[in-house]
Amino acid sequence: NAGVTQTPKFRILKIGQSMTLQCTQDMNHNYMYWYRQDPGMGLKLIYYSVGAGITDKGEVPNGYNVSRSTTEDFPLRLELAAPSQTSVYFCASSSGQGVSYEQYFGPGTRLTVT
Amino acid sequence: AQKITQTQPGMFVQEKEAVTLDCTYDTSDPSYGLFWYKQPSSGEMIFLIYQGSYDQQNATEGRYSLNFQKARKSANLVISASQLGDSAMYFCAMREAGGSQGNLIFGKGTKLSVKP
Numbered sequence: 152n153a154g155v156t157q158t159p160k161f162r163i164l165k166i167g168q169s170m171t172l173q174c175t176q177d178m179n180h181n182y183m184y185w186y187r188q189d190p191g192m193g194l195k196l197i198y199y200s201v202g203a204g205i206t207d208k209g210e211v212p213n214g215y216n217v218s219r220s221t222t223e224d225f226p227l228r229l230e231l232a233a234p235s236q237t238s239v240y241f242c243a244s245s246s247g248q249g250v251s252y253e254q255y256f257g258p259g260t261r262l263t264v265t
Numbered sequence: 266a267q268k269i270t271q272t273q274p275g276m277f278v279q280e281k282e283a284v285t286l287d288c289t290y291d292t293s294d295p296s297y298g299l300f301w302y303k304q305p306s307s308g309e310m311i312f313l314i315y316q317g318s319y320d321q322q323n324a325t326e327g328r329y330s331l332n333f334q335k336a337r338k339s340a341n342l343v344i345s346a347s348q349l350g351d352s353a354m355y356f357c358a359m360r361e362a363g364g365s366q367g368n369l370i371f372g373k374g375t376k377l378s379v380k381p
Contacts, residue, residue: 184368193269193356193371194310201367209366241310248367250298250360251317256310 153177155257157242163263164232172227172260174242182245183225184254185209185217187238194241200225201248232264268292269357269372276377278347285332286342286375288357296362299340300369301331304354313355316340344377352379 158173176183181202186194196209200219214236216228225244229236239261243254270289278284290299301313316324316331324331332341344351354376358369 182367186368191373193358193373194369195371196366196368199366199368207366209368239308243310243369245367250296250362251315252360252367253300253312253315254369255312256302259308259310261308 155242155244155255157240157257157260159260160258161261163265164229166232166234166264168232169228169230170232170262172229172240172242172262174225174227174257175223176225176242176244176255177223178244178246178255179222180244180246180255181222182248182252183219184243184245185215185225185227186241186243187211188241188259189238197227197240229262234264236262237264238262267372268370269359271357271372271375273375274373276375278344278377278379280349280379280381281346283343283345284347284377286344286355286357286377288340288342288372290338290340290357290359292338292359292361294361294363298360299331299333300358300360301329301340301342302356302358303351304356304374306353310356314342347379349379349381352377 155176184199185197198217200206242257299316303311330343357372
């Protein structure tokens with residue numbers, strides 16, 4: 152079972168460059184999330200989606216964009232990368248929005264902007 | 266105000282001993298869920314245990330148990346018989362029923378080191 156997959160695992164960007172972090176889940180989950188984890192910190196929500204075609208901002212959305220054209224895919228776009236975006240990015244999915252629904256995490260993408 | 270507070274940046278425990286990792290939370294929502302995740306050095310997030318706000322009994326999963334004290338708003342993770350493989354970061358997280366986003370709110374984590 153693949154679960155939630157993310158590509159790439161590592162990436163180094165120069166300031167001002169752009170890139171897309173890919174996220175795919177094969178569990179037919181409607182709810183998908185992008186988090187970032189800064190060194191020594193917990194995860195913070197960037198964007199989320201409650202289904203194909205529906206996305207919304209989380210706590211730290213500035214500098215990012217998302218799209219959700221299919222149930223399976225939820226890519227995160229970084230435009231004009233800045234050093235402040237150096238972080239580990241996690242994609243997660245869930246079958247429901249209730250309090251008990253577990254979120255399944257991808258392996259993460261470690262991004263460095265220099 | 267922080268919604269999830271983990272006051273122990275780092276903890277040491279001797280192999281085979283039990284250890285408690287502290288977590289306090291802040292919410293006015295009567296319905297919420299509390300989660301613990303393990304993050305080993307390889308970086309992935311591993312779900313350990315879940316406790317619902319209306320659950321009458323403390324959750325247990327193998328060597329993991331959750332000491333849930335609702336009045337004190339604490340949800341401490343207890344790991345019994347620590348193993349070397351338990352060395353990792355541990356995150357407490359909460360999801361509120363009234364939260365429109367359905368996301369998890371994380372604490373800053375506790376780094377657990379198990380000594381042989």
